[in-house]
Amino acid sequence: MKTWKMAARAEKMNPSVLREILKVTDLPGIISLAGGLPSPKTFPISAFADACAEVLKNDGAAALQYAASEGYGPLRQAVADMLPWNVDPAQVLITTGSQQGLDLVAKVLIDPGSRVLVETPTYLGALQAFGPMEPTPVSVASDDEGVIVEDLIAKAKDSRFIYLLPNFQNPTGRTMSEARRVAVSAAAEAADLPIIEDNPYGDLWFDEAPPLPLTARNPEGCIYLGSFSKVLAPGLRLGFLVAPKAIYPKLLQAKQAVDLHTPIFTQRMVVEVMKDGFLARHVPTIRALYKRQRDAMTAALTREMKGLDVTFNAPVGGMFMWARLPEGIDTVKLLPKAVERGVAFVPGAPFYADGQGDPRTLRLSFVTASVDEIDTAIAALAATLREQLAHDAAAKVQRELAAT
Amino acid sequence: MKTWKMAARAEKMNPSVLREILKVTDLPGIISLAGGLPSPKTFPISAFADACAEVLKNDGAAALQYAASEGYGPLRQAVADMLPWNVDPAQVLITTGSQQGLDLVAKVLIDPGSRVLVETPTYLGALQAFGPMEPTPVSVASDDEGVIVEDLIAKAKDSRFIYLLPNFQNPTGRTMSEARRVAVSAAAEAADLPIIEDNPYGDLWFDEAPPLPLTARNPEGCIYLGSFSKVLAPGLRLGFLVAPKAIYPKLLQAKQAVDLHTPIFTQRMVVEVMKDGFLARHVPTIRALYKRQRDAMTAALTREMKGLDVTFNAPVGGMFMWARLPEGIDTVKLLPKAVERGVAFVPGAPFYADGQGDPRTLRLSFVTASVDEIDTAIAALAATLREQLAHDAAAKVQRELAAT
Incomplete structure (x- = not known):
């Protein structure tokens, strides 16, 4: 060669x-x-050990076989039940870590040169996931409460989406205030600008839960990404996305092409661990x-x-x-x-x-x-x-x- | 929206x-x-149950933590040891199923409109994995022994690679003969045409092992894809690729952007299962x-x-x-x-x-x-x-x- x-x-x-x-x-x-x-x-090592034993004892063959690209039904239901707005499990797609959700979003929404709005600063892994689809990332000015709405409005035109991490952001640790969420949600909706909301850390609040996700305010205009990495363990690579009907089938097709489905064994492990209100x-x-x-x-x-x-x-x-x-x-x-x-x-x-x-x-x-x-x-x-x-x-x- | x-x-x-x-x-x-x-x-359900218990008992924290994008060292070594040519474990990349290998190859080698040669007929999942990168697939005429060399030579020019499944092909079940492998390997090398060799079924021979992989004949000109789906279980989504130094770093970067790494828990499970010559x-x-x-x-x-x-x-x-x-x-x-x-x-x-x-x-x-x-x-x-x-x-x- x-x-x-x-x-x-x-x-x-x-x-x-x-x-x-x-x-x-x-x-x-x-x-x-x-x-x-x-x-x-x-x-929770011992809970995982018990879960592995149970899954293999009760459903070993199914836990080791090929499975649905959408994800394991009971896990999709559990995700829908966990989220603080009314989510149809049919809109939940289980991903191999929430990082994979970013890859699927990029494949489905980004053409070479597409403008993609991000926070200042933003999660580096998202820039890496979007990169192969060759977007033009545009930083939206941000303060301690998140992106500044005036700058978002000024830059929204001809942008494919805005990528936001409203809770305990990586890298800054900042959280978008309730007032800012209201304003950002309204501005994005007015500009017909999709929001990609990444929420891997949202459950790790210290004194009180953060305000409602942006997606809860306008589910038809947002794709929501979540993860089990921070509440259970990252080594399983289990995440999920919630997407509206207008875009879900394309994300599912992209998922199927990428890895057929997320490992079913780990999906069943997590369902087993989470039963009886473990989380x-x-x-x-x-x-x-x-x-x-x-x-x-x-x-x-x-x-x-x-x-x-x-x-x-x-x-x-x-x-x-x-x-x-x-x-x-x-x-x-x-x-x-x-x-x-x-x-x-x-x-x-x-x-x-x-x-x-x-x-x-x-x-x-x-x-x-x-x-x-x-x-x-x-x-x-x-x-x-x-x-x-x-x-x-x-x-x-x-x-x-x-x-x- | x-x-x-x-x-x-x-x-x-x-x-x-x-x-x-x-x-x-x-x-x-x-x-x-x-x-x-x-x-x-x-x-092997009970072997997996034992392996899960061992891994969580001995290395629980490491098995549940973030891990290297290249894959788990002992698994990369085991893959190198399994293959019938001299493979450096540094050239092995663990993937979330061999389907993911196809996605990474597509990202790194296919531009919109790139000619990509495939067998007649070929594995549908490969066409789906390549699809989002928008290649122009070109069918190479094939007979019971695999692709016909004259047609391969005629179509090689300006093609990015040829995708081949030499052993017990999906969908036809056919196997490329030794003579055809020699000719295909020589023709591809002469045309400076990379071979993407997909071998998920190679271990499932009935009377005698198939001829040496194409990659073994010219490792610098081939990317080899393999899988644990057919010898252990597909539900773990564990596969691998072997790539030459000229292209490995790009595949690794693409892998990292896609899902950071393949689940480390299942990688360790499989290493544990495979010890003592289980396969x-x-x-x-x-x-x-x-x-x-x-x-x-x-x-x-x-x-x-x-x-x-x-x-x-x-x-x-x-x-x-x-x-x-x-x-x-x-x-x-x-x-x-x-x-x-x-x-x-x-x-x-x-x-x-x-x-x-x-x-x-x-x-x-x-x-x-x-x-x-x-x-x-x-x-x-x-x-x-x-x-x-x-x-x-x-x-x-x-x-x-x-x-x-």
Whole structure:
């Protein structure tokens, strides 16, 4: 073989920036605040063991056979029952992780060059899933409450959809307020702009449930993506989407072409685990754990970053916190130094679709590391930052001396 | 929402012809020779139950966490060890069923309008997987030994690849001979034409193993797709591909964008099941069962179709047999009548990429139904056919009388 002639879309594919960054963070002895890995303490291992045994004993042959592309009927029903609006199970499509929902949406809605609106910043995995269909992503200005409605309206025309992550967003941890949801929903409907609502973290609220999903307000204008990764376990790759009748058949055809169906064994496992109201007992334990770890991280940042010009938020749920370091700091350059001191984070810039990312930002996960590890890691991050600031100040003095 | 503006590729998606056909075959009381469902008797249910318990006991947290996009290391090693040529595990990518391998290949190699060569007839699922990337499929003339080399050479120019299923092909059950493999491999290499080799059935040989894969003859010019669906269970959706260094990174990036990774729990289950040489004991039992059922079907066809102009092959492995009914019969029209008599099959015409399918052909699966069911089903099929022939003959007499 002399040459492999690739598709144009493949020529444009690049290794994930984030993935390359995270390679350096995966070393032994590093406390990682980088990845979005749920705490393994939250995995209901023994409940899964019981469920596997039951499924194989009672329905072994069916659990190992080919199955329907739409997903396992009882799981589709369970999803419909879980959601806080009136969902017909016929509109639920089980996916191999919610990431696959993004791939199917891209296949069905994006032509090369299609405008696709995203938050500023947005989930990098969505940009990667949409990428092969070659859209033109357009960042909508956003504040602490989510996308800014005026900018959404200004950019809606000729856009295929807006991709939104209203609850405890990845990467910022922010939540779209009720007032903003009302306004965004109305604006999208007025502009005939579909909303792709991604809600992997919505159940991980700490004090009170977030406002109603956007999809609940206008089901015919939205595709809703959900996941079992954060309430049960990511290693099963089980997610779902809910789509209106106008678009569901195309998503189903795309799903069938991609992998025929999501593994039926894991679908049945999850139905078995969830029976008798398991999630209602289990999810509060995850919320309590992550809330303690968020508290530990905000306390550690307050303590360790004292006197430095560092801002950060205190998300009311989810997995991630967003911070901004003093002027002049570039978190991409800071990362290797932090890793030397034993802590990893994710620089914020890659999460901006327009390439105009703020170099001072970073994402911190508070779910994987324990409270003690969080304390150690934030202290190490602060030491790294102080050293960098001292180094930058010294360099500045040197430059000034050299100039006089 | 007034309208959902869809991507051009989605506008062209149609419900699977086969899927629509199979809906009528899925009724209670019907013996289906239609679907490609492995016999559930072959599923090692208790071995899976033991494996689930072991994996969750020993590695529960890791088995439920996010994992590498490339796949689980020991599974990649096991795949490399299984294959009959020297494979570096670094070139193995674990997929969510081998169908997903086709989706990734399409994303990386097909531009809209790209020529893609396929067999006559070919696997319908491959046409569906390639479809969203909008290729122009071109059928290469084929005989009982596979694609005809002269026609392959004539059509190779400006084609992105040729998709081949050399062992016990779906739908025809035919196997590419050693001589044909040598010639096809040489012709593809000379034309710098990549081969996508799909081998889901290769282990299901009855008397002797098929010739070496095409990929073994020129690993740098081929992507090889394999599956655990037929030797363990399809409900896990576990497959793999082996790709040369020139193209592997792009396939990996596409995989990561699609679903991050294949479920790690099922990957670990399969590694656990396969330890201690399980497949070497298990697969021969599948071969023996399917061989008995193939024998039953050829015997039943010989007996029941006596005196009718029906031809069929006797595949030396796999799951499918290919038959051709007398002149004037259209198997699409015959199917509902067969279903009325309690037997279902798949008409052959949809498997032809160029739409010029032979209406007299049909595919019969000999793996799902038992020997007794096969006997009953083939008798019912013969009765349906005799009735149709009698009806057609009577209609012809009527027409001739009317014309005199």
